[in-house]
Structures are given as C-alpha cells and as structure tokens.
Amino acid sequence: MVWGIVSRAALTAFFVAGLACLHPAVCRAASAPVDRGEFADLLRETLREHPDILLDVLRENSIEVLEVARQGSQAAQLQGLRARWAEELAAAPKKVSYSRPIKGNKNAPVTLIAYSDYTCPYCATANMVIEQVMAAREGKVRFIFKNYPLKSHPLARLASEYVTAALRQNEAKGWALHDAIFQNQRRFLEEGEGFLRSQALAEGLNIQKLSADMKSKAVKAIVDEDIAEATAIKATGTPYHLVNNLSVSGAAPLPFFLEAVDMALEQPSGR
Numbered sequence: 001m002v003w004g005i006v007s008r009a010a011l012t013a014f015f016v017a018g019l020a021c022l023h024p025a026v027c028r029a030a031s032a033p034v035d036r037g038e039f040a041d042l043l044r045e046t047l048r049e050h051p052d053i054l055l056d057v058l059r060e061n062s063i064e065v066l067e068v069a070r071q072g073s074q075a076a077q078l079q080g081l082r083a084r085w086a087e088e089l090a091a092a093p094k095k096v097s098y099s100r101p102i103k104g105n106k107n108a109p110v111t112l113i114a115y116s117d118y119t120c121p122y123c124a125t126a127n128m129v130i131e132q133v134m135a136a137r138e139g140k141v142r143f144i145f146k147n148y149p150l151k152s153h154p155l156a157r158l159a160s161e162y163v164t165a166a167l168r169q170n171e172a173k174g175w176a177l178h179d180a181i182f183q184n185q186r187r188f189l190e191e192g193e194g195f196l197r198s199q200a201l202a203e204g205l206n207i208q209k210l211s212a213d214m215k216s217k218a219v220k221a222i223v224d225e226d227i228a229e230a231t232a233i234k235a236t237g238t239p240y241h242l243v244n245n246l247s248v249s250g251a252a253p254l255p256f257f258l259e260a261v262d263m264a265l266e267q268p269s270g271r
Contacts, residue, residue, distance in 0.1 A: 078259060085246045085263055093245045094233045097225070100144045101167045103175055104134050108142035110264045112257075115148040115230040115240040118159035119189060124182040125251040126239040133257045141261055145178060147226040148238050155192055160223050162196045165213035166205055173203045 047053060096113060112130060116123040134141050147164065149156030159181055167174030180199050181188050188195045200210055213219055230240065241248040243260035244267070 078256065081248075081256060081259070082263075085260065088245050088247060089263075089267065091245070094242065096229060096233065096242065098144065100146065100222075100226075101171050101174065103143040103145075105139045105142055108140050110137070110141045110244055110261050111144060111242075112141050112261070113144045113146055113242045115146045115226070115235045115238065117147075117149050117153075117156050117238040118163070118181050118185070119150060119153040119156045120238045121185065122251040123239040124185045126241070127179070127182040129251065129254050129257060132254050133261060136254070136258060137261050137265075140265060146230060147223045148230045148235060148240070149223070149227070150238065155189065157223065158193060159188070159196060160226075161214040161219050162200065162210070164219045164222050165210050165216075166200060166203075168213060168219070169205055169209060173205050176203045177205070 098111065112133065114123075114126065114130065116126065130143060134143060145163075147157075147160035149160045163174060163178050163181070166177045177196075177200055180203070181196070184195070184199075191198075197207060201207055233242075236249050239249075239251065241252075241257075243257065244264040246260045246264060248256060248260055
C-alpha cells in the first residue's frame with residue numbers, strides 16, 4: 001500500500017541508483033533491464049539488511065503515507081458498515097415518529113434523523129456534514145432533528161427547549177436558530193442562555209412568546225418524547241443517526257452518510 005505513493009518506475013530508479021553500493025546484484029541491475037520478480041527479491045533482501053532506508057522513504061512521504069492510511073481505515077470501516085446495514089435492511093424497521101418539523105423536501109424518499117445534543121462538539125460536526133449530505137443528494141433527503149440532551153450538561157436541555165419552541169413559532173426561524181447554535185457552539189457554551197436569547201432576537205423570533213412557550217408542557221413533552229424514542233431504539237450516544245432504517249453513529253464523514261443514503265435509495269420500500 002505504501003509503495004502506491006510512488007510510481008513503479010520512480011521507485012525502481014530510486015533503489016537501483018541509490019542502493020547499488022549496498023547489493024552487488026543491484027549494481028549489476030543498474031546497467032541492465034530489471035526483471036520484476038528479481039527486483040522484488042533484491043529489494044526485499046536489501047530492506048531486510050538496511051531497514052533505515054524504508055524509514056527514510058516513509059519520513060520523506062509522511063503526508064502521503066498518512067493519507068493512504070486514512071483512506072484504508074475509512075474503506076475498512078465502510079466495509080463493516082455495509083455488512084451491518086445489510087442486516088438492518090433485513091430486520092424490522094425501527095419504530096420512530098416523523099411528526100417533527102422537516103428540513104428539506106418533505107416528500108424526499110430518504111429520511112435522515114439525528115438524535116443530537118446542542119452542547120456536544122461531535123453533534124456540531126455532524127450537523128455540518130448533514131448539510132453537505134442534503135446538498136449532495138438535493139431533493140432526495142429530508143432531515144428531522146430529535147432532541148437527545150445530555151443530562152450532565154445544564155445547557156443541553158435548555159437549548160433543546162429553545163429550539164423546539166422556536167420551531168413551533170416559525171419553522172424557518174427555528175431552523176436558523178438550530179444552525180446558529182451549532183455553528184457558534186463555543187460562544188453558546190460560554191454565554192449560555194444569553195446567547196440563546198440574543199440569537200433568537202437576531203433571527204426575528206418573538207422573544208416573549210418564545211420564553212413562555214419553552215416553559216410549556218407541550219414543549220417539554222416533545223423533548224421528553226425524543227429522549228424516550230432515542231432510548232427505545234438504543235441510540236448509542238450522541239450524535240446517533242438513522243438514514244431510513246440504517247444507523248450511523250457519531251460524527252461520521254461525508255462518504256459514510258452518502259453511502260447510507262445511496263443504499264437507502266436502492267430499496268423499494270422507502271421510509
């Protein structure tokens with residue numbers, strides 16, 4: 001895998017020219033065509049005797065080596081995900097409610113649900129990736145946010161109640177508040193409710209009505225229902241996502257989400 005970084009011709013030239021003094025047979029090869037199998041044997045023997053050469057090559061190509069390793073890791077993870085998704089497609093669909101505000105095409109064939117927490121940094125990353133997913137598969141994916149606030153963070157549920165109340169007042173402005181919290185998460189964590197109020201005003205929400213609604217039984221019931229649903233489907237921490245019935249845990253990279261969306265699109269049953 002490492003040798004894919006450098007062309008075969010360049011690699012051959014490097015070792016033939018650079019290692020001639022280290023191996024007599026390589027010295028002979030420097031002035032004659034190199035047989036692939038013979039060269040591989042010579043190269044293996046030379047590296048066994050001089051491992052520092054390989055280390056030097058790796059150091060000189062460290063960025064490329066790390067990129068190859070990253071791609072290999074992602075490929076292995078995707079392979080595991082595909083196997084799990086095949087099992088999930090064969091299983092009974094998870095029981096979830098779709099009676100929440102929808103972002104995107106309301107009739108899209110794929111529903112992406114996020115069980116998420118406004119104080120979680122991984123959730124902020126995932127929210128950004130979800131925007132990319134919806135842009136890459138425009139019109140084919142609709143998004144539903146489910147509140148799954150951490151009990152350990154005092155601002156988590158407060159933010160959920162603010163956004164839930166905002167969405168009930170005006171969906172477009174509620175989604176704008178949702179995105180603003182994630183995009184400015186550090187500031188939100190520093191300023192707390194002051195940030196939520198100022199951002200709600202900036203989005204044009206009626207702050208008096210918002211303050212009253214977020215304390216209402218209706219808003220608290222929505223947040224509680226979301227938490228109960230996440231628990232019932234065994235959501236493994238935050239963020240946790242369902243792409244139709246396919247689960248995607250954590251702040252997965254864009255290719256993982258797109259793979260899940262494309263697999264969901266291939267299914268005849270839809271949502």
